[in-house]
Amino acid sequence: MNGAAQGAFRALADPTRRAILMKLSHENLSIGTISDQFPMTRAAVKKHLNILEEGGLLSVHINGRERINCLRPEGIKSAFEWIQYFDRFWDGKLGKLQEVVEKEEKSNSKEKEK
Amino acid sequence: MNGAAQGAFRALADPTRRAILMKLSHENLSIGTISDQFPMTRAAVKKHLNILEEGGLLSVHINGRERINCLRPEGIKSAFEWIQYFDRFWDGKLGKLQEVVEKEEKSNSKEKEK
DNA sequence: TGTTTATATGCTCAGATGAAAATATCAATA
């Protein structure tokens, strides 16, 4: 669970790759169509697609001489689930973080616990 | 909105940094305490902390000669929200992706629609 | 039919460039 997320997070770190994922969320595209929309060579785009594929974020469907790149939502979900762990800090469910912080800071000079 | 996510995604790409965030979700820690738990030097941990701070994922609260590193959930949320766009593909809300893919592949040799 | 020839599409490799990760060492601060 944790290991699978690494490939996804690595893939998501690059803005070009995130833009590719956005495009693929609208329609499945060949590498030629994709590379036309980015200011870089096909080879560079291909490397991004490889990293996305290694991360499990897209799959390739071969059709004749065309290779159609398709979004693989499950791969993105693995990163989503990792981040989701922190949603306890957003909705006020466990929003005492700030208090704890400030309490620590002020009481730290008084006493040292544990 | 999109620009802010870059710093967060960059920070989340490294497993050490994600582990640090996990530790900070339990308690606020100084760099000394953190670096004791990782097989690298304090300087290396410090750089990770800097990147986390640049990405807005943690904040530093100075307390005497100690600097307490605190989780900043809002920073993580920016990445979360970007990924959340794709949740339409998980819950079956718009889960026709697979169909479209396969239909494309097979009907591509027959006809070209839109 | 069958076989070239051309074109479109895409992959892979070697290499240049720059960024990131980690270390060792020195400086700053309470």
Next chain:
DNA sequence: TATTGATATTTTCATCTGAGCATATAAACA
């Protein structure tokens, strides 16, 4: 002195390009 920050340096990794090669389709010719 103890804790932390900052800098210079090395090593590793990421990104991108250019050139060359491979394959599928389509057209041209026997």
